Amino acid sequence: MSAFHAAIEAALAGDTDRLLPHLVVDDRTRAAIGVYRNTALKARVDALEASFPTVAAMVGVDWFRAAAQAFAQEHPGDDPVMVTYGTRFPEWLLTFGPASDIPYLAPCARLDRAWTEAHVAADAAVMTPSEAARLGAALTGLTGGLHPSVRLFRFEWSAPSLWLAHRYPEAAPGPLVWEPRAEALMIHRTAGHVRARLINPAEFAFLEACQKRRPLGIAADQAARLDRAQSIPTLFAGLIAADVFLTSEPEARA
Known part of the structure; x- marks a missing residue:
């Protein structure tokens, strides 16, 4: 990963000052980064919902997308192929507080992931x-x-x-x-x-x-x-x- 790409990734995570050697960080730049951040986050959440439809059906779309957003913020990923995104999601669910009283969720997420792996x-x-x-x-x-x-x-x-x-x-x-x-x-x-x-x-x-x-x-x-x-x-x-x-x-x- 180049220094510029690393700076973009850091800016998407909230550290816009990392862009200073490459770009002028003004309000316009911050606004553009914010739009890109929201678009990228939505793409990851959408990818998770597509890859884990059984989990989403079990907990409801609103609950799932909130969990997916929390995961995506912690694990932005570095692969542009969205079908591969979310490999660690089943394991992450084991640590996600709101899922602690849904013991079957992580095992079912493993099976959703296996379905995707079989598909590709x-x-x-x-x-x-x-x-x-x-x-x-x-x-x-x-x-x-x-x-x-x-x-x-x-x-x-x-x-x-x-x-x-x-x-x-x-x-x-x-x-x-x-x-x-x-x-x-x-x-x-x-x-x-x-x-x-x-x-x-x-x-x-x-x-x-x-x-x-x-x-x-x-x-x-x-x-x-x-x-x-x-x-x-x-x-x-x-x-x-x-x-x-x-x-x-x-x-x-x-």
Whole structure:
């Protein structure tokens, strides 16, 4: 960052004297900086509202925009790409006094952020059912890489159900209750759309092992040990249909 850009950033934060080596700081300059400051602040607040719609729905637009303004004033950011703004917002909510009695807000903000990350993640060729069928028994030794958009979560409380009910109301899994119930969630993009659903413990174990670059055979064994009643072929087939796994075919990856 140049000295001039650093001075502009300081002026936007209120220290207009930093502009003195570069500009004449008079009433006109201060007024222009004020307009720019308000415009930049509004842009950041708008970006947060767009990136965290579930949180905004939970607390209401007025509450959310007041919180977003407080965050934006503390974290102006230095990336002109607004879709990337707000990475620290979920963590910041944990320290925001008015949110102290809304314990599900920060976890749901993490899921909103993951939705955005899945939306902008790189494209990649995925394994198809026909590819899996061709590989047959060789699948067990294959490293099951996950599509770049896949995001996995496990919570000890019912944050995933609350988040789903607000983000995907047509697929709400149950009543809106904040309670100590372990839940796992997968967010990913397929066919240009970001999807999200609760996953059972065996699915989470399988996907987590794949995320750690374990062979599919080991991932299957970990899932089976966790839930003996779970059909691993059915589990695997469902995840393939969801476009979760990277293809093993070199020409498709190129």
